[in-house]
Amino acid sequence: MSEHKTIDVAATQMLDRAKEIGFLTTFDRAKAQEPRCTFGNTGICCRICLQGPCRILPKKPGGNKGICGAADYTIVARNTVRYIAGGAAAHSDHGRHIAETLLHVAEGKLHDYKVTDPDKLVRVAKRIGVETEGRDVMAITKDVASAALAEFGRVDETQELTWINAYTDEKRLDLWRKTTIMPSGINLSLAQLLHQTHVGTDSDPVNIIFGGLKAALCDIDGQHLATDLSDILFGTGVPVVTEANLGAIKADKVNIALHGHNPLLSQMVVNAAKEMQDEAKAAGATGINLVGICCTGNEVLMREGVAIATNFATQELAVMTGAMDAMVVDVQCIMPSLRSAAECFHTKIVTTMPIMKIPGSYHFAFDEHNAINSAKEIIRLAIEAYKNRDASKVSIPEIKNTVVAGFSLESILNIFGKINPENPIRVLVDAIEAGEIKGIASLIGCNNLKGTHDQNHTAIAIELAKNDVFLLAGGCSAQAHALAGMMNGEAVKKYAGEGLKKFFARLNAAAGLTTELPLMFHTGSCVDYSRQQDLVNMLAKEMGVENHEVPYVVSAPEAMSEKAVAIGSWNVAYGNPTHVGVIAPTVGSQLVNDVVTKIAEDVFGGFFFWEPDALKASERLVEIIEERNWKNAMRK
Ligand code: NFS
Ligand code: SF4
Numbered sequence: 001m002s003e004h005k006t007i008d009v010a011a012t013q014m015l016d017r018a019k020e021i022g023f024l025t026t027f028d029r030a031k032a033q034e035p036r037c038t039f040g041n042t043g044i045c046c047r048i049c050l051q052g053p054c055r056i057l058p059k060k061p062g063g064n065k066g067i068c069g070a071a072d073y074t075i076v077a078r079n080t081v082r083y084i085a086g087g088a089a090a091h092s093d094h095g096r097h098i099a100e101t102l103l104h105v106a107e108g109k110l111h112d113y114k115v116t117d118p119d120k121l122v123r124v125a126k127r128i129g130v131e132t133e134g135r136d137v138m139a140i141t142k143d144v145a146s147a148a149l150a151e152f153g154r155v156d157e158t159q160e161l162t163w164i165n166a167y168t169d170e171k172r173l174d175l176w177r178k179t180t181i182m183p184s185g186i187n188l189s190l191a192q193l194l195h196q197t198h199v200g201t202d203s204d205p206v207n208i209i210f211g212g213l214k215a216a217l218c219d220i221d222g223q224h225l226a227t228d229l230s231d232i233l234f235g236t237g238v239p240v241v242t243e244a245n246l247g248a249i250k251a252d253k254v255n256i257a258l259h260g261h262n263p264l265l266s267q268m269v270v271n272a273a274k275e276m277q278d279e280a281k282a283a284g285a286t287g288i289n290l291v292g293i294c295c296t297g298n299e300v301l302m303r304e305g306v307a308i309a310t311n312f313a314t315q316e317l318a319v320m321t322g323a324m325d326a327m328v329v330d331v332q333c334i335m336p337s338l339r340s341a342a343e344c345f346h347t348k349i350v351t352t353m354p355i356m357k358i359p360g361s362y363h364f365a366f367d368e369h370n371a372i373n374s375a376k377e378i379i380r381l382a383i384e385a386y387k388n389r390d391a392s393k394v395s396i397p398e399i400k401n402t403v404v405a406g407f408s409l410e411s412i413l414n415i416f417g418k419i420n421p422e423n424p425i426r427v428l429v430d431a432i433e434a435g436e437i438k439g440i441a442s443l444i445g446c447n448n449l450k451g452t453h454d455q456n457h458t459a460i461a462i463e464l465a466k467n468d469v470f471l472l473a474g475g476c477s478a479q480a481h482a483l484a485g486m487m488n489g490e491a492v493k494k495y496a497g498e499g500l501k502k503f504f505a506r507l508n509a510a511a512g513l514t515t516e517l518p519l520m521f522h523t524g525s526c527v528d529y530s531r532q533q534d535l536v537n538m539l540a541k542e543m544g545v546e547n548h549e550v551p552y553v554v555s556a557p558e559a560m561s562e563k564a565v566a567i568g569s570w571n572v573a574y575g576n577p578t579h580v581g582v583i584a585p586t587v588g589s590q591l592v593n594d595v596v597t598k599i600a601e602d603v604f605g606g607f608f609f610w611e612p613d614a615l616k617a618s619e620r621l622v623e624i625i626e627e628r629n630w631k632n633a634m635r636k
Contacts, residue, residue: 006453010397042588081212087566092222099148106142154185216569237302244482247400248307260330295525313447326382401485439551446560456557463618471520489516548575548605557581575605
């Protein structure tokens, strides 16, 4: 529909605006990268040592291997698992930061953070085996935070990670033990994987992939503790109504975008903003308006109802509105080009973390010991910037959609519990067994400009909904649905199949919310995907089947980041069929590609498949769900 490769109308308007002012966006840069190098695209380029880059040139004598003798399968396997290492490092380091903060709260060293959800604290403590009876909140907090931190430094290989052990069923754990992918410590596994893939260490592709899966289990472990501890610190999400798209940026307010991933800072900005409306008014605005981008946006959406401005691929376009006064960023998925985008306007890009700086942008070292004051100073920077805003340059697309979000596992079960208080998860199982819904799909992952921005996210959601698949969503995928107006009750009427509509009608009648439930339940940021897996684990138990028998699929139509590779990989290890909408750089080795798309199913029950076509992908996803249902019926 547009030369711009996005389905988002607001984004299209802003891309025209970028063109007018001569700013080259990520969409232009994506075009400039074409055509891609086939070696890199298929994964057969190795740069692991300084003799490289080595490419696989099968027709040249001596060219069918790297200089060291590494074959295509070794090169492809090593490249793939190094993505996992990067992703798991990012997720778990985020988790470690939260754990450290929680420990410091327990030790009385931090005053701007507190235990907001003591019930969750107790639930998590019980789950991981921390004594709760007769103990005070801070003592429990200290033990829970210490248990989380212990996940990182553990080097005793006779021990196992606490979190995945506590949340995963015994059969699956045994399978991981048997396949030697059960990790002991996060740092250890990640270091071992880098060692394993060093020049001249492992050349066995299957062994390398198993090393990668071990790291992927560290990823879910780090994710799970990040979610649990964030909920303890900031509260567990409950359904909220808000809005999404660039129209959520307000011309008459000081606009601050919260972008990145870590709620430690963004939550403080939310808290501080509540107290600082008058300062914004004194500067001539009508108040402060916060909007979210990427997963920090999802964090404050879940807990505070902060509106979504946009998702990953269109982050520069929030600046193009000319009304963004400051963009406060922490870590991950923040485009370095934001600074040049900001230079066209008055916008301040504020980096806040010691490991994330952008040359030429403003760095404000965030200090947890002085968190609220740090957040206030950042807001003051935005208010100052607002004073320099050029009204003639402001053009905000008048596009925004209603969003119903905030579906933590607790809030999902709470809704089901309105129908079946004794056994909430039974509600979902009954709906599956009655054929009202076919199964469940999680729509996850990033934006990837190898395709059209947001197109496949929405197309797949529509197809699955039509086929009565109950949808969960997270990360930038959830934001795609929110931006497109699909995360509300209207979308159920428009897109859900008859069975799914009936299911929603029953839920709506019981839920007692002031709004209708949305077409997909937004479980939060990518670091929160353990909420989805926990639901699947509960389903398996209630259905009396194993994880890989649950009618459940995962789809990441625009997977992009290393984190996405790690997430996809633990999904496969859990037994989940995982669709990826871009052709993965494993295709350069038939062997490795077969291992992850076929053999994985024999071992774990989960597997990857690559399918850039939304309709074909949806058909396959529905088929997989139906096949699992059919097998479950046969077993009875
Ligand atoms: Ni997930 Fe969230 Fe978005 Fe991808 Fe990046 S923000 S952590 S990695 S791009 S979904
Ligand atoms: Fe080439 Fe081997 Fe070095 Fe890779 S590790 S760059 S294949 S010599």
